[in-house]
Amino acid sequence: MTTTPPPTGPGAAGRGSTGPAVDVRGLRKSYGAKQAVDGIDLRVERGEIFAVLGPNGAGKTTTVEILEGFRRRDAGEVRVLGEDPQTAGRAWRSRIGVVLQDSRDQAELTVAEIVRHFATFYPAPRDPDEVIDAVGLREKARTRTRQLSGGQRRRLDVALGIVGRPELLFLDEPTTGFDPQARRAFWALVRSLREDGTTILLTTHYLDEAAHLADRAAVVRAGRVVALDAPDRLGGPGARRPEVRWLDDGAWRSERTDSPTAFVASLAARHAGPDGEVPGLAVTRPSLEDVYLELIGELAAAPAAAPSRVAATDSPVPPAEGRTPDGTTAVVPEEARP
């Protein structure tokens, strides 16, 4: 038996035509009166993991399904692997891999049967057994699909998405409903695909997923890209300026500053109580989640008013601590707690 190892390194990345994997300009799509996609520009380079972040209904799936060739656009220029998905044929489909959002299909076939079956659709497929190994389903190869857990089912979806040796893989909200451990394993799998030279376009509403996987991320709100950068730079430097918070005569005060240490020192000099402590002192660096919520316009609406409302009570409740996705400790005002 010949074993063809999956392509690795630059040789794989260099397959097919050159130029960006995905090039989108001025994409528009409406459903009746609803403008689902309202002028999106995107450029995904070959070999990168690109995340499209956004709340439900922001237009992520519509955008991706236009790129996959499932939907027709109303306006705009779209090139995926150099071709227009609306008119591209079988040869183009053999170069992309698609992992759709929900999957309950092919319930009666076993993992090995279905992966082997899908491999026959492609001109130069990966070895099905190696693909099953790669997604960690060797133990389940003879199990019928209906008996798989959610995480196993999703890994099977990825196996079916990559068995044709795609140059570009679409993952639409791949880890929804995963437990944390399954999610970590899934992320490792996605990163290994990138190392094999596969370009990956991922939609997600999990920020930690974008932070862990993506080289770049676009935040989409109401059908538009509102920010596009590496996850740790989204929103620009101003969005991550640390915030100092403290209690001043029972009222919450806050200040955003680039030099929190100096600010806290001066605060200690002015406001420290008899015990030398500043009441309620906290220094927070906006997490990706804070930046994201601000970008999609959630912060502006609700929790901004929280500190003053806390101040209205006689005995302010100490803020609760919570771990944010990027590991910093965030202080959550009472009103903002779930």
Next chain:
Amino acid sequence: MTTAPTAPRTTRSPRAVALPSPGRLGIERTRAELRAFFRERDAVIFIFTYPLIMLAIFATVFDGQDQGTAGYSVPFAQYFLPGMIATGVMLTSFQSLAISIAVERDDGSLKRLRSTPLPPSAYFYGKVGLVLLTSVVQTALLLALAATVYDVPMPWEMPDGGARLATFAWVFVLGCASGAVCGVAFSSLPRSGKSATAVVTPVVLVLQFISGVFFAFFALPSWMQTVASLFPLKWMAQGMRSVFLPEQAAALEPSGSWQHGATAAVLVAWLVVGLVVGARSFRWRRRDDG
């Protein structure tokens, strides 16, 4: 395998390798369809073995009785078998496809297949392969059961055996074809995969009762006969009776003859209607999926 010397491999672009042909993929699809079909308990019971079970029950209960009028009658099992063959063809073509495609559309199978380089033709070749193989095997089992247990004479043992087999062949093929395309067209009607069985089964059941499958066709009220004449099952059953019953039994038909011309015309008409409606209404995605 010998390790080839590392010759400078020119860029192995996947596009340089030919895409597999639709014919080959049709065979792959047929294999997958058959596997899935015979593992689905509902399909095996209500589509594949249903006519066999019905034949066994009815032929046993009415053993020794005749079906006919004062003037002429044939043994019950002999009259019942053609109806069961026609029902089987309708189940394995129409009911099988109408339900399975509705379910596949609802659970995302169709959308997933559409995202691969599988050509649509190969998907339908797979369905054709499924329908042909299941109905051929089902009919063979029905014949074997009828011949061995209920002593029904087989057409090749009867006078005019060659002509009877020819009639059997065209009624069978035309019945499968029109049932299959109507099944594809009908699959767009159920609103979800869950409701598919509930929407498709009553249609099939009603047709069985009014088309001379469970009750002798000549014994039905004439308005019911007229309604049944609009649909293919009545004609398939009648065509099959012309294969399995003695020539004199044509007198039991309301028209007094086997009406082969009308049978062919109705089946072809449904084939054309099914093709046109099916081709226009077929969708790879759910209705609520934009």
